Amino acid sequence: MTADDAMKLLSECRVKIDAIDAQVVDLLNRRTRIVEDIGRAKEVAGLPIYEPKREDDVYRNILAHNSGPLTADALRRIYERVIDEMRSLQHIRRDGRR
Amino acid sequence: MTADDAMKLLSECRVKIDAIDAQVVDLLNRRTRIVEDIGRAKEVAGLPIYEPKREDDVYRNILAHNSGPLTADALRRIYERVIDEMRSLQHIRRDGRR
Numbered sequence: 580m581t582a583d584d585a586m587k588l589l590s591e592c593r594v595k596i597d598a599i600d601a602q603v604v605d606l607l608n609r610r611t612r613i614v615e616d617i618g619r620a621k622e623v624a625g626l627p628i629y630e631p632k633r634e635d636d637v638y639r640n641i642l643a644h645n646s647g648p649l650t651a652d653a654l655r656r657i658y659e660r661v662i663d664e665m666r667s668l669q670h671i672r673r674d675g676r677r
Numbered sequence: 678m679t680a681d682d683a684m685k686l687l688s689e690c691r692v693k694i695d696a697i698d699a700q701v702v703d704l705l706n707r708r709t710r711i712v713e714d715i716g717r718a719k720e721v722a723g724l725p726i727y728e729p730k731r732e733d734d735v736y737r738n739i740l741a742h743n744s745g746p747l748t749a750d751a752l753r754r755i756y757e758r759v760i761d762e763m764r765s766l767q768h769i770r771r772d773g774r775r
Contacts, residue, residue: 585722592715593731599708600735601742603701604752610697611747617690624683633691637698644699649709653762654702660758664751 611665618669622676628669634662709763716767720774726767732760 580588621628638655645654678686719726736753743752 580721585718588718597738604742613690620683620686623678624680640695644702
């Protein structure tokens with residue numbers, strides 16, 4: 580691979596990454612809308628926002644679907660951030676309804 | 678909505694979330710494989726792993742695709758983690774080739 584080939588490959592890779600990121604953003608927003616429904620349902624059912632058992636299930640599900648090359652630890656760290664943001668949002672929405 | 682309805686809704690929502698997460702995991706792994714190609718191309722082209730201008734482009738792309746309800750700040754925090762994990766992986770792979 581020459582330096583020119585490398586620059587061409589780099590540019591192609593970035594187009595692919597941007598397309599993947601657009602899909603990830605769409606999925607994260609779909610996930611957020613469902614989490615908003617969950618927040619309302621939990622309020623009706625008198626359940627707390629933080630349910631460690633359910634969070635364990637989420638980690639179990641993502642790790643079961645992980646075929647790599649992301650390591651389990653890297654995926655878990657990314658999802659800690661996702662879950663944390665969604666939990667914050669449920670608190671904000673719940674406070675807004677009170 | 679009764680408490681029973683809420684529990685049923687909760688259960689349906691969780692099935693949907695698990696399906697979305699499986700897709701996110703798949704996309705993140707596809708993204709990681711492309712990042713590995715980028716790491717090799719950068720090495721050939723003599724470019725550094727950390728390119729702040731390109732990272733700005735990644736943030737610009739995800740924020741342009743964000744139709745909510747995730748806030749720009751929440752999405753940025755999630756992607757900081759994604760980008761950080763992928764940058765670490767490029768370093769690990771580069772060190773492994775040396």
